[in-house]
Amino acid sequence: MQYIVLDLEWNQPWPGSYAAKKVLPVEIHGEIIQIGAVRMLEDGSIADEFQVLVRPKYYKKLNSRVSKLTGIHDSDLKEKGLPFPEALQQFRQWIGGECIFLTWGFDDVTLLEDNILLHDDEPDWITQWYNVQMIFNAQLGCDSSQKALATALGMMNIEPCRPAHDALGDAYHTALICSRLNMEDGIDHYAEALRRHEDGFHGAPPEGCLSKVVFRGYEDKAKAISAMTDLKSHCPQCGCEMPNGAWISQEARRYMTMATCPEHGRFLIRIRLQKDDDGTLRVSRMVYEGASDAARKFDELSQRRKQHRRHRRRTYGERS
Incomplete structure (x- = not known):
């Protein structure tokens, strides 16, 4: 079985911009602008490379931060970028069987699946994928926190030889790390490594986080969200039941809502959905103080959503 080490770069609109207010057929948290991949054989040797620029269809203007980070400019995408369906077809043809x-992080495959759905296709050919960070932590005896790619390279005394924040460069560096890991053993014990990551606070609780619980065995996202909606929230201080508000989505299958205790005020409920080896979803549910940075982010997102809805109502009224 071949390994495909994958990395993506993607564009995100500025909050409050016209592009950010677009209502897309499928909700995405970034539109892919570059696909980079390395083919690695079972013996750890690198056999082939793939790279393609993707011309965005929805978020056409590059976020200046994305451009600065990746070195990709609007002119590059206009001149060399392919439409996503064509780029995806080339990628699949290159993969072959x-x-x-393998990815460095949880976000890349989820983002790829969402972009595929956005273009009226199905990602059902993506059947096996693993976050190398989990295998890295398990085999090097690290704590369960997620490491930056540059940090991991330094820990393994690997000298970077490709540009960072370039999809092919990051995929190549990830492949170098994989070549020094026992990937077969890592995959065999992946569920254990993943549970260690999900069930802990990774050394120290996130600022303002009061509790964390992991739920498993959900068939799909709709059932997971429904279960979390039905789950009763209780005040961490007095134990009284608190009604939940509507969920607000973030990137990488993260969602937030606010619950309020009449006596002790607001508490943020934050969940993250991720896929287990058996294909079911697990949900990490965390409760934060109402004055935490996470709660302030919720307030900002909630305000932007309200502005978006007002804009849509005005636009609809003008058209009618």
Whole structure:
């Protein structure tokens, strides 16, 4: 079985911009602008490379921060970028047969699946993928926190030889790390490594976080969200039941809502959905103080959503 080490770069609109207010057929948290991948054989040797620029369809103007980070400019995408369906077709043809996807982080495959759905296609060919960070932590005896790619390279005394924040460069560096890990053993014990990551606070609780619980076994996102909606929230201080508000989505299958205790005020409920090896979803549910940075982010997102809805109502009224 071949390994495909994958990395993506994507564009995000500025909050409050016209592009950010677009209502897309599928909700995404970034539109892919570059696909980079390395083919690695079972013996850890690197056999082939793939890279393609993607011309965005919805978030056409590059966020200046994205451009500065990646070195990709609007002119590059206009001149060299392919439409996403064509780029995806080339990628799949390059992959060939069955493969195991490896990524440095949880976001890339989820983002790829969402972009595929956005273009009226199905990501059902993505059947096996693993976050190398989990295997890295398990085999090097690290704490369960997620490490930056540059940090991991330094820990393994690997000298970077490709540009960072370039999809192919990051995929290549990830492949170098994979070549020094026992990938077969890492995959066999992946569920254990993942549970260690999900069930802990990774050394120290996030600022303002009061509790964390992990739920498992949900068939799909709708059932997971429904279960979290039905789950009763209780005040961490007095234990009284608190009604939940509506969920606000973030990137990488993260959602937030606010619950309020009449006596002790607001508490943020934050969940993250991720796929287990058996194909079911697990949900990490965390409760934060109402004055935490996470709660302030919720307030900002909530305000932007309200402005978006007012804008849509005005636009609809003008058209009618």
